[in-house]
Amino acid sequence: MSETPTFGFDTLQIHAGSKPDPATGARQTPIYQSTAFVFRDADHAAALFNLQEVGFIYSRLTNPTVAVLQERIATLEGGVGAVCCSSGHAAQIMALFPLMGPGCNVVASTRLYGGTVTQFSQTIKRFGWSAKFVDFDDPAAVAEAIDDNTRAVFGESIANPGGYVTDIRSIADVADAAGVPLIIDNTSATPYLCNPIAHGATLVVHSTTKYLTGNGTVTGGVVVDSGTFDWSANDKFPSLSQPEPAYHGLKFHETFGGLAFTFHGIAIGLRDLGMTMNPQAAHYTLMGIETLSLRMERHCENARTVASWLEQDERVDYVTYAGLPSSPYYERGQQHYPKGTGGLFTFAVRGGYDACVKLVNALEIFSHVANLGDTRSLIIHSASTTHRQLTPEQQEAAGAGPNVVRISIGIENADDLIADLDQALAKATA
Numbered sequence: 001m002s003e004t005p006t007f008g009f010d011t012l013q014i015h016a017g018s019k020p021d022p023a024t025g026a027r028q029t030p031i032y033q034s035t036a037f038v039f040r041d042a043d044h045a046a047a048l049f050n051l052q053e054v055g056f057i058y059s060r061l062t063n064p065t066v067a068v069l070q071e072r073i074a075t076l077e078g079g080v081g082a083v084c085c086s087s088g089h090a091a092q093i094m095a096l097f098p099l100m101g102p103g104c105n106v107v108a109s110t111r112l113y114g115g116t117v118t119q120f121s122q123t124i125k126r127f128g129w130s131a132k133f134v135d136f137d138d139p140a141a142v143a144e145a146i147d148d149n150t151r152a153v154f155g156e157s158i159a160n161p162g163g164y165v166t167d168i169r170s171i172a173d174v175a176d177a178a179g180v181p182l183i184i185d186n187t188s189a190t191p192y193l194c195n196p197i198a199h200g201a202t203l204v205v206h207s208t209t210k211y212l213t214g215n216g217t218v219t220g221g222v223v224v225d226s227g228t229f230d231w232s233a234n235d236k237f238p239s240l241s242q243p244e245p246a247y248h249g250l251k252f253h254e255t256f257g258g259l260a261f262t263f264h265g266i267a268i269g270l271r272d273l274g275m276t277m278n279p280q281a282a283h284y285t286l287m288g289i290e291t292l293s294l295r296m297e298r299h300c301e302n303a304r305t306v307a308s309w310l311e312q313d314e315r316v317d318y319v320t321y322a323g324l325p326s327s328p329y330y331e332r333g334q335q336h337y338p339k340g341t342g343g344l345f346t347f348a349v350r351g352g353y354d355a356c357v358k359l360v361n362a363l364e365i366f367s368h369v370a371n372l373g374d375t376r377s378l379i380i381h382s383a384s385t386t387h388r389q390l391t392p393e394q395q396e397a398a399g400a401g402p403n404v405v406r407i408s409i410g411i412e413n414a415d416d417l418i419a420d421l422d423q424a425l426a427k428a429t430a
């Protein structure tokens with residue numbers, strides 16, 4: 001089935017990119033568990049290696065099962081192409097790699113997934129790249145932070161986990177004016193709740209580990225390209241606009257137009273960095289995506305119900321969820337994320353650090369894990385786990401103070417989740 005835009009989201013999440021297997025008629029996309037693919041003849045092999053023909057060579061670059069997932073996610077995001085990777089963090093490097101070079105920087109939101117903050121503030125320095133962190137609620141500050149060496153602006157749509165939602169258009173306008181691409185991590189929102197490309201983003205990245213797979217089975221990531229950015233407008237993006245020595249001087253943008261970023265991602269990124277998604281992972285994620293809209297509706301509905309219950313409970317100090325009228329992000333959420341603001345939020349337990357530790361120990365349905373976006377409800381006390389190395393001041397600034405827990409609401413019965421929280425809060429604050 002081709003990705004005809006007249007089909008609705010629920011149809012596309014099941015059909016986009018897939019058709020019955022041409023070899024066997026298998027209705028479900030087979031797991032093509034093969035490293036290499038036989039060339040028809042030597043001319044066919046040469047055409048594939050010259051990028052004159054698209055096809056399968058070796059599974060570090062392309063694989064038929066992974067290709068179906070790439071097309072499905074690209075379609076759901078409204079992009080022209082996508083490259084799957086071994087994890088969400090791999091996808092972030094794959095998104096930046098064609099844009100950056102030594103001395104270049106990315107202007108990033110202060111409110112990012114904790115792992116991304118570490119990747120951007122520490123690890124990318126090894127490549128000679130750097131990040132400048134600014135408040136994305138202040139587009140003027142984003143504009144000010146962009147300098148001649150900025151090659152990308154990076155934010156999250158719904159920022160994990162403190163109930164922040166981004167006005168993507170306001171940041172896209174700033175990036176556009178500066179001639180740099182906007183990359184949006186859409187993991188927490190998923191393409192069901194938000195299509196960043198429709199709001200002006202150039203690239204979208206996901207940790208497919210989370211809601212897209214949806215059941216905590218595999219790690220994966222993806223970079224989706226809108227196909228709209230003019231990589232040749234200036235000399236900032238030589239990897240895409242200038243001759244590529246490893247392909248006889250081929251210019252990706254001139255040759256592939258809107259597909260330049262995607263082709264570069266496969267032909268250079270996966271070929272040389274090797275952060276490839278395996279076909280088993282693609283299979284699990286394809287299965288998950290088939291029910292994405294149904295799960296997201298329930299995640300959002302349950303999150304609203306549980307967050308409202310927690311907010312009125314006297315053992316809870318506050319709840320940060322953009323779906324609650326008390327949130328400073330409520331209006332923006334209603335406007336920009338009309339289908340819901342996701343299943344993640346934090347709340348503060350009266351009784352502080354010790355009460356939080358007792359709470360996570362006493363819960364029976366909620367699992368105490370460092371993950372999110374699962375069908376099952378998850379909880380983590382950041383101050384004693386993921387944010388353990390930070391000072392109390394740093395924890396506070398990250399929205400992960402000693403009295404705060406983060407929850408990822410699953411798709412169980414909301415009444416059961418509330419009953420579980422009720423009994424555990426009783427033990428925690430006794």
Ligand SMILES: *Cc1c(COP(=O)(O)O)cnc(C)c1O
Binds near residue numbers: 087113185219220
């Ligand atoms: C989990 C996560 C990542 C990192 O993804 P991995 O698959 O764990 O590498 C990046 N961004 C967000 C918002 C996430 O939730």
